[in-house]
Amino acid sequence: MNNKYDFQILSAPNNGHVYLDSAATSLTPKCVTDKIDEYYNCYNANIHRGIHDWAEQATEEYEGVRPVVRKFIGANQDKEIVFTSGTTHGINTIANCFCADWTIKDTVILSEAEHHANIVPWQQLKVRQGLTIEVIPLLPDGRLNLNQLHTVIQQVEGRCIISMSVLPNATGITLDYRQVSEVARDYGATVLFDGAQSVPRVKTDVSYCDFLVFSGHKIYGPTGVGILYARDGFLDEMPPYMGGGDMIKSVRFDHTTYNDMPWRYEAGTTNIAGVIGLGAALNWVQNIDIEKIYQHEKEISDYAQKQLNKINRVSVLYPDTEKLGLVVFTVNEAQSSDVATLLNTQGIAVRSGYLCAEPILVNQVGRGVLRASFGIYTTQNDIDRFINALNKVMTVL
Numbered sequence: 001m002n003n004k005y006d007f008q009i010l011s012a013p014n015n016g017h018v019y020l021d022s023a024a025t026s027l028t029p030k031c032v033t034d035k036i037d038e039y040y041n042c043y044n045a046n047i048h049r050g051i052h053d054w055a056e057q058a059t060e061e062y063e064g065v066r067p068v069v070r071k072f073i074g075a076n077q078d079k080e081i082v083f084t085s086g087t088t089h090g091i092n093t094i095a096n097c098f099c100a101d102w103t104i105k106d107t108v109i110l111s112e113a114e115h116h117a118n119i120v121p122w123q124q125l126k127v128r129q130g131l132t133i134e135v136i137p138l139l140p141d142g143r144l145n146l147n148q149l150h151t152v153i154q155q156v157e158g159r160c161i162i163s164m165s166v167l168p169n170a171t172g173i174t175l176d177y178r179q180v181s182e183v184a185r186d187y188g189a190t191v192l193f194d195g196a197q198s199v200p201r202v203k204t205d206v207s208y209c210d211f212l213v214f215s216g217h218k219i220y221g222p223t224g225v226g227i228l229y230a231r232d233g234f235l236d237e238m239p240p241y242m243g244g245g246d247m248i249k250s251v252r253f254d255h256t257t258y259n260d261m262p263w264r265y266e267a268g269t270t271n272i273a274g275v276i277g278l279g280a281a282l283n284w285v286q287n288i289d290i291e292k293i294y295q296h297e298k299e300i301s302d303y304a305q306k307q308l309n310k311i312n313r314v315s316v317l318y319p320d321t322e323k324l325g326l327v328v329f330t331v332n333e334a335q336s337s338d339v340a341t342l343l344n345t346q347g348i349a350v351r352s353g354y355l356c357a358e359p360i361l362v363n364q365v366g367r368g369v370l371r372a373s374f375g376i377y378t379t380q381n382d383i384d385r386f387i388n389a390l391n392k393v394m395t396v397l
C-alpha cells in the first residue's frame with residue numbers, strides 16, 4: 001500500500017521527510033483539505049440558524065457527516081453521534097455529565113497505560129466529589145491483567161465505569177476490548193472506550209461499549225474536531241457540559257429547556273469546517289478499506305519492531321508483543337530528546353518524551369522514550385531510512 005500521492009505535504013518539493021509521528025497527528029489527504037476549502041470558499045455560513053442558501057448548504061453538509069460517522073463505527077442512530085473538539089473533550093464530557101453526581105462509592109476503572117486525557121478528568125472529579133479511581137496494571141507482556149480487573153470490579157459498591165484506551169499510545173498493544181466489555185456487562189458497569197489510536201486502524205464496533213471517543217486529526221482529518229458516541233439513553237437526561245446557543249430549545253431568565261441529543265452537547269458554534277473535513281476523511285478511509293489499513297499498519301509495525309530489536313543499544317518496550325501503529329523504544333546511554341533531535345537533522349520525524357502518558361512510562365521505563373508511529377502512507381522504505389539514520393545517530397551519541 002502506498003497512498004503518498006494523496007498527500008500534498010509528502011509530494012512537496014522539499015520532501016525527503018520521513019514522517020513517523022502519525023500517532024500524534026496523522027497527515028491530511030488533499031481531498032480533505034479541498035473539502036475544507038470548499039466550505040470556506042463556497043458556502044461559508046453558520047449552521048442551524050439561517051434560512052438563506054449558504055446557511056442551508058452548510059447545515060446539510062454538517063448534518064450529512066453524522067450518518068457517515070454512524071456507519072463507520074457501527075452505531076444505530078444518528079443522534080448517538082456528538083461532534084466534539086476531540087478525544088479530550090469527549091472524555092471530559094462523560095466525566096462531567098454522565099458521572100456528574102458520582103461520589104466515593106462510585107468507581108472509574110482505568111488501565112495503567114492511559115493517556116493523560118483519560119486520567120486527569122477523573123482526578124478532577126475525584127477532587128470535587130470523591131469518586132474512586134482504580135488502576136489495573138499491565139502484565140509483563142504489556143497486556144491488561146484481566147484477572148485483576150475481575151478482582152477490582154467485584155469490590156465496587158456503587159456505580160462503575162471502565163474507561164480504557166483500545167490502543168494505548170504509549171504501548172501500541174491492542175486492549176482485549178471484547179473481554180473487557182464482557183467483564184463490564186457481567187457486573188453492570190458502563191464502558192467508555194478511548195478510540196483515539198484504534199479507530200484509525202481497527203474496524204470499530206460500538207456494540208462493545210456505551211461510549212466511544214476519538215479525534216479527527218488522528219484519522220486523516222482536521223484538528224479541533226472529534227466524535228463522542230453515546231449509546232441511546234445514556235446522556236439524554238444528563239446535565240449538558242456547556243451552555244449556550246444551539247444546545248437549547250427555549251431560554252428565559254428563570255429557566256432553560258435543553259435541546260435533544262445530539263445538539264444538547266454541541267453548544268455554541270462548533271468546528272463546522274472541521275466536521276465537514278472529518279466527513280471527507282472518513283469517506284476516504286472507507287474507500288481504502290479499514291481492513292487493508294489494519295493489515296498494512298500491522299506489517300509496518302512488525303517490520304519496524306523487528307529491525308529495532310536487532311540493534312544492540314536499542315530497548316523496545318514490550319519487545320516480543322505484537323504492535324499496531326507504533327513502536328516505543330529507548331537508546332541505551334542516550335537521551336531520547338538528543339536522539340530525536342539528531343534524527344530530525346536527517347529528515348526523520350519521531351516523537352520523544354513521555355508521550356502524554358507519564359504514569360506508565362515513569363513506572364515501566366523510568367525516563368523519556370522515543371516513538372515511531374505509522375500511517376497509511378508509511379512504507380518499508382521509510383522504516384529502512386529511519387533505521388539507517390538511527391544507526392548513524394548512535395555513532396555520535
Ligand SMILES: Cc1ncc(COP(=O)(O)O)c(C=O)c1O
Pocket residue numbers: 023024085086087088089115117118165167168169194196197215356
Ligand atoms: C490514546 C489517546 N487518548 C487521547 C488522546 C488525546 O487526543 P486529543 O489531543 O486529540 O484530544 C490521544 C492523543 O495522543 C491518545 O493517543
